[in-house]
Amino acid sequence: MNRLTFPLDDPQDLKRLSCGEKVLIDGKILAMRDSTLTLLTSVFPAEELKNILKPGSAVFLSSVSSKENITTVGPTSTYRMEEKLVSLIPLGIRALIGKGSVSVNFLAALTQNDCVYLGFPGGLSALLSKNVQKAEILKFSHLGSEALWELHVSGMPFFVFSDLSGNYFFR
């Protein structure tokens, strides 16, 4: 099984991933969702967003709740955020992690920017969250579970929903 560490040192590693297969994720990934994206794209110019995202980053569309050493994460529906993500993806995102089907136009935007789409079915948070070693808020703490979080993950499992060749899982 493929295993990748984020942020990616070499984006060429993504070429190993094929649509439908499982991949394990290590390293640091960013967690955000609806309100985070609204604020990020309205507050920061593109240059600053590049610094926040960092090259080769993975963005997990997920809320994060952290209480008494129990952190809860899980993928949310990607389609809701397509419009805002289209402007963010070219700034350094190489793996977008979410849930469910996306539009043809959005798939094209992912492929054009050499970004893979990874995901997991909903409703499996207890299993998925065990792979979170540490969670901290980077920005917008007033948004609570929708703040911009950085997650340190180890062996977090996902399926490849679209690969660099544009093959798509839900077609």
Next chain:
Amino acid sequence: MKVIEKGIIRDAVFDLCIKASTSLSPDVLDYYRKLKKNNDLSSELINLFLQNSQEADEEKRPVCQDTGVVCVFAEVGSKIFLSETDIKEEIDEGVRLAKERGFLRDSMLSDYFSENKAKRSSHPAEVYTEIVKGENISLTLLLKGGGSENSGRINMFLPQAEKEEIYDFVEKTVSERGINACPPLIIGIGTGGTTSRASFLSLIALTRDIGQRNRDSDIADMETDWLNRINALGIGPGGFGGFPTAIELFIETSPRHISTFPVSVSFQCCAARKAKTLI
């Protein structure tokens, strides 16, 4: 007359929140356990749903990060004396305490149009209270996640609409939106006099236990037939293909106006979480 002291409903709701959040509903678990398993992706996912619920239960953590809108259906017996108890306040307090303890997410925004300034918490709950005969309070709590909620639909049919037209609407809703509602689904269908009644019935349909058919035998037959046809779509667990796309389909009807025919479709997701208690 039975007196319900202050705090009893709050504590009951707190317990229901924990029970619902940290485990799939027992009838759903039973359904997943009894499913014939093959060496395919559908069976792998069903096993993951079972394993996930077990881990959540053992570690007292949420089954799904989206703990939803907390919907509470309260049937209050006419012989109950509530004295100083405000049902709505007590339910919200129970929900708030469950959030404090980490069992529910801060999914509710106080302000519809300003997410940035809005207060965030797990409450208010949506409370539906009905006065019934008797001396008990029955509480049913449903955690209704955003993914399944976003996939629901309501449509106004012409009064002469045939059953097949209604089915086509249900199937189209599942085909177009089912993947993002987190299948396998429980499908609730409500018809009403008013749109509000239809959508309420499609929601309360989701509180039925798996296998509990409508008391009207014609409607019960429709439920079985439509469920089989939805499963023939092959959307499958997680939208990954295979079986099941839906684990149940419940229809709730109410008399309608001679010139209207509203039909509402609501979904419960694979993380079907509900809990019931009697006070």
